[in-house]
Each structure stands twice: as C-alpha cells, then as structure tokens.
Amino acid sequence: MTHDAWDGDDEAEAGRLVPLYILVNGRTSPRNTNLDLATQVIARPADTSRLEPEYRDIVNRCLSWISIAEIGAYLHRPLTITKVMVDVLLDQGYLGIGSPAQQRIADRRLLETVLAGLERL
Template identity: 75%
Template sequence: MADGWSGDDERDEPGLVPLYVLVHGRTRPRNSNLDLATQVIALPADISRLEPEYADIVNQCASWMSIAEIGAYLRRPLTIVKVMVDVLVEQRFLKIGSPAQQQVADLRLMETVLAGLQRL
C-alpha cells in the first residue's frame, strides 16, 4: 500500500518531543492546589536554556493567565500544561497568584477614591 503510513505512531516531524518526556513521566503536579483556574505570571528570568515548549509557556505569561488559557493558546493537553506550569513554578520562572495581587500603581489615587466613597 502506498498510503504513506510508516507503521509507527510517532510523527515524522523533526523537533517534536513526546509530551510525557517533557514532564519526565509525571502525571500530576506536585502542588495539589493547582487547578485550571490558577493564575500565573512570568518572573524575570533567562529562559534561553528552557526547552522550547517550556519557553512558550513563560512567553505566554507576560501578564496574568490561567492554566486553562495557557493550554488553549498553546493547544496542549491541560493535564500536561498543569504539570509543566508546576515545573516552571518550582524552577521560579512563573509565580502563582492573581491579578488582584499586583501592586497599586498610584496609592494616592486609591486613597482619594476611598475618601470619596466614605463621604457617600
């Protein structure tokens, strides 16, 4: 048959790494608090030595993003994304938190708004 099937299930595209290799066979994150809604953000770090798949996650997280969003943007299975995010958090490339934890840029403005609300 000349249908092009070579008999194995691995893709013939160069540079593709099986996902289970990227997560070293782990099936779940060590941090049991991670879920699909967990927000993460990239920390300033040199990512030049990361595998491209991990660097893609760090690059995607320039602003706060949920694990579910990362998986959707990068078209990766969510289970694998959770483990990869966990690895990146352990290695201090990503930080867990929420957008509400960002520093208020102008504290005086917030104090003015609070004073105005208290007068109501």
C-alpha cells in the first residue's frame, strides 16, 4: 500500500485548509443584531489584498447589491457563517449595508403622484 504525500497544490483534493470557525474567531452570531438573511450589502471601494481569500470572495460577490442569503448560496457557505463573515466585513468597512432603493432617489414627481392617488382612496 502506497501513501502519497499531499504537496499543497490541489485544494480540491486536500479539502479545506482553514476551518470556517477559525475565520470568524469562533463567533456563532453577528454582533450587529439587525442583520438577517434578507439584508442587502454592497462592496465599498477598498484594498482587499490583506483579506483572507474567503473574505475576498464575499467582497468580490458584492459588487452590486446582494442579500446575505444569496452570498451564502453563491459561495456554498453555511448561512450562519456567512452572516458572521458579512458582519466582520461591515465592521471593517469593506461592505455597506442598506438597500438599492436607499441609494437611488426615484422621480419625486412620480412618488408624489402615487401618494396623492393613495390618499384619494
């Protein structure tokens, strides 16, 4: 029986090198209690070269508005860990939180027309 030594070149063969709980310092929940799976985040302009690859993957996925649940699905990460990792990136200023609607002002006249219509009901 031969035993081949792993030389570190093929991550798919060797599996995950850093357990996810190490990346989040053992945290099991985000510090920001307002985060939920529908929370929308977006990447802020920042140098991500010092981030761990797992965190960099999240920032790269957030070039446009995306929910925490979508991030977890795209990156095949457990949702609890994804939420904590997003929380870390929010704390460090790599991500912004909110919604696309908060960032873009709609046509004020259209909104006033809709409001007037609702008030007439």
